[in-house]
Structure formats: C-alpha cells, structure tokens
Amino acid sequence: MNKYELAVVVSAKAEDDERAAVIEKCKALIERFGGTITEVDEWGKKRLAYEIQKMKEAFYYFIRFEADSTAPAEIESRVRIMDNVIRYLCVRQDEA
Numbered sequence: 278m279n280k281y282e283l284a285v286v287v288s289a290k291a292e293d294d295e296r297a298a299v300i301e302k303c304k305a306l307i308e309r310f311g312g313t314i315t316e317v318d319e320w321g322k323k324r325l326a327y328e329i330q331k332m333k334e335a336f337y338y339f340i341r342f343e344a345d346s347t348a349p350a351e352i353e354s355r356v357r358i359m360d361n362v363i364r365y366l367c368v369r370q371d372e373a
Contacts (some may be wrong), residue, residue, distance in 0.1 A: 278343045279369055280315075283307070283352065286364035287336040289322060299361050300338055310351045312344030329363050341344075341370070 283287070285303055287296050306312055320337035349367040356365045 278313075280341070280343050280372075281312075281349055281367055281369055283305070283340040283342070283349075283356070283367045284365065285338045285340070285356065285362055286325075287338065287366055288330075288361045288363050289332055289334045289336060291336075291361040294337055295361055299359060300340075302359060303338075303340060303356060306352050306355050307340065307342045307344065310344060310348040312342040312348050312352075314340060314342045317342040332363070336364060 283303065285300070287299050291299070300317070304317070307314055316339075318339040318341070320339070322334050323337050324334055325332065349369075351367065353367050356362055356367075
C-alpha cells in the first residue's frame with residue numbers, strides 16, 4: 278500500500294451541503310477502490326493563483342489515504358467529471 282494525497286479545489290459558488298457532498302463522494306471513491314483514508318484536511322476558502330471559470334476564490338480540501346498503485350488513476354478519472362470540482366491532483370507521498 279502506497280500513501281497518496283488527493284487535493285480537491287471546489288467551486289466557491291457551491292453551497293455548504295454541496296461541498297460536503299463532493300468531499301463525501303471523493304472519500305467514497307477512495308474506499309471503493311480499496312483505499313483507507315487517514316486524514317481529511319479542510320483549508321477553507323482561499324484566493325486562486327489565477328482566475329478559473331471566472332472565479333477568483335475556491336475551497337481547498339486535502340485527503341490523505343493509503344491504496345494500491347492502481348487506485349489513483351481510477352479515482353482521478355471519476356473526480357475529473359464531478360460537478361463543482363474545478364481542479365484536482367493526486368500525488369504519491371514519499372516515505373520519510
């Protein structure tokens with residue numbers, strides 16, 4: 278099992294319950310593909326480095342999990358088409 282971190286940037290136009298639903302879907306995807314979630318870090322609303330879809334701010338979430346090497350590709354392919362997700366990135370954490 279490898280350690281990964283999924284960064285999800287959610288639209289600032291989404292309501293609180295819609296944002297919670299997006300994160301719950303991401304967590305469900307991780308568990309569906311055999312991953313175990315170790316931590317969910319909510320950074321809140323932050324200013325974007327550049328304007329995306331006419332938005333200057335968005336909500337940032339970081340989900341750390343352990344999974345097999347095939348899981349991140351499957352998770353990213355599903356997160357890519359989710360509503361209210363404007364950016365995402367799944368990276369492997371180094372063993373330190």
